[in-house]
Amino acid sequence: MKYLIPYEMMETMRNTNAWMGASARAMASYPALAMVPNPAFKMMAAWGEVTERSFDRMVVKPDWNIGSVVGTDNRDHLVDVETAVAKPFGDLIHFQVQGRAEMPRKVLLVAPMSGHYATLLRSTVVSLLPDAEVYVTDWHNARDIPVSAGKFDVEDYTLYLVDFMKHLGPDVNVIAVCQPAPLTLAATAYLAEEEPAAQPRTLTLIGGPIDPDAAATDVTDFGRRVTMGQLEESMIQRVGFKYAGVGRKVYPGLLQLASFMSMNAETHSKAFYNQVMRVANGDAAEHDKHNKFYDEYLAVMDMTAEFYLSTVERIFKGLEIAQNKFTVKGKRIDIGQITTVAVKTVEGGKDDISAPGQCVAALDMLTGLPDSKKASYLEPEAGHYGIFAGKSWRNNIRPLVLDFIDANAADVAKPAAKAKAKSKPAQAAGNEATAPEPATTDKPTLKAVK
Structure with missing residues (x-):
């Protein structure tokens, strides 16, 4: 009680x-x-x-509310949200653009499970839709999932990503935003060992805590100060009788929101x-x-207690990803087994959630990947939100990510991409979709971030 x-x-x-x-x-x-x-x-x-x-x-799941996309034929194409893979704790959804031929770029956006719904990436989806087939991990609110569905921790999350990648095939380009970056890296390594043919073509990690110890923030300091027992006592609650998940232990969305608000009260x-x-x-x-x-x-969702606690214990305290000792079902996942997937990291110079250095640490862990398939980019003036949804994303980061995807695409995709570059910029849902050429060059080599 x-x-x-x-x-x-x-x-x-x-x-x-x-x-x-x-x-x-x-x-x-x-x-x-x-x-x-x-x-x-x-x-x-x-x-x-x-x-x-x-x-x-606070108790309403926002709608995607993406009406249409203007294609290269200068016509409006309606957008339908379809479920590609349905699972108890999260679905793989596809933004189907009606009347448009399948785009050569296929992108999987891995949304954070950190208190907000996947719709937090709405502007990111809008910006990518004119130039790619876009899929998103749509995580469910734990309060709505019956206890009979079982547990969901970091290992289950990783296996969900493995299943989603396998479903989309080896021509998919994965973009992980913030919290899921370490587990997406682990899922890619899992495929590299178990099913190499199912690995994604490229992997872009945006502002994720691959190595939380690389640069201290309030988030990492909090993780060091409290014990797991203190976390469970102060953060974990059981879902009330109003919801289908009654009795399930969760880290409540309302409690998370209180923490978010207190940081910038x-x-x-x-x-x-x-x-x-x-x-x-x-x-x-x-x-x-x-x-x-x-x-x-303000629209927040509950996380399962086991996912929240295992994230803190294994990713932040135990540094299992950073030290390359993460296990799934008792089997160690070796990040060094990734040898063919091109990997890019993106960081914001003013990111106070995942500070510069935490994400780029992934490149040093990819010991089996040639430097020609590694890239990193630091947006000096961008904060955490800006690197995936703000002005910095639209004007600088998005063009670089698309260039990175095209540079590592199969030959069959390159002519289409070049032809598209000559067409007029497209717009989606009234927002700018194709950004101007960035002022900063982005070479596919490993760069140290101070």
Whole structure:
């Protein structure tokens, strides 16, 4: 019961705050009050609107909301989200562009399982759709998975990635964003040993903690300070009776969100205050910048307890990936067995989650891979989010990643890629999709990041 009561209390607090916001909005918007020229009512209604929306979003899975892609034929092509592989803890989904021939580039985006839904990569998907067939790992909220489905830890996660890669075939180009980078590297090494013919063509690791000890951050410091017992006591709860996963031990999304918000409490407080003022003054809109960001940021999901705890214990504390001693089902996975997959690392100079040095450490571990198949890139002014979804991704990183994929593509794919380069830039869902040529060159050689 001690793990169940806190979960129900957190959900009760969230529900109460949403109710308070709705009540304040309804009461302060009562038509008769318009006869009283008091700005306090307008402020109260604005506070209620922002509060209700914020707390309601915490239990809603965002929609991908990608309507169409403009192709090289200058026509709009509708986008359907299809499930390619269905599994209890996560699906492999495909963004099927109607009426368009299959693109020569095939990309698997491995989304993080770190509190937010895979839709956090929406802008990344939008930017890649005009130039590639895009697949994404769509992880499920643990609170919705019955206990009968069993456990899900870092080994299970790795085997899920193995199955997804096998399904897509050896011509797939894998891009792992943040948290899954170490396990994606392990999954590729697993295939190199067990089924070499199923290995992906390229592997791009973006801002991932391959070696957490390479550069200290608040995340790594926290991992060193606390014991596993302290983590389990303070972070793990059981799903309440409201959800299908009742009784499952999880690291709750609401608790994760509290941690996210506390890291930049002043910034978030100011953002919410400014939004209340905009609503009160009539300057806010349904899909303005604030709502667009926080509708996604506040939508959180529960992680299974075993996945969270095994990640901390084995990836951050035990350094099993960094020291090349990670095991799956009792068998050691040797990163050095990767000999044919081209590997690129991307880091942000201002990344305070996975600091520069943590991700590029992967290249030193690839002892069996020739330097001609290794590449790294450091975006000096980019933070963690910017290296996969912000301006730095659109203008610099995305073109380099596509060039890296094309440089290591089979001969059959290269003519199509060259022909596409001569066509007019395409756009997807109203956002810029094809970025200008980057100012920084990117040579496929191993570079040391200080």
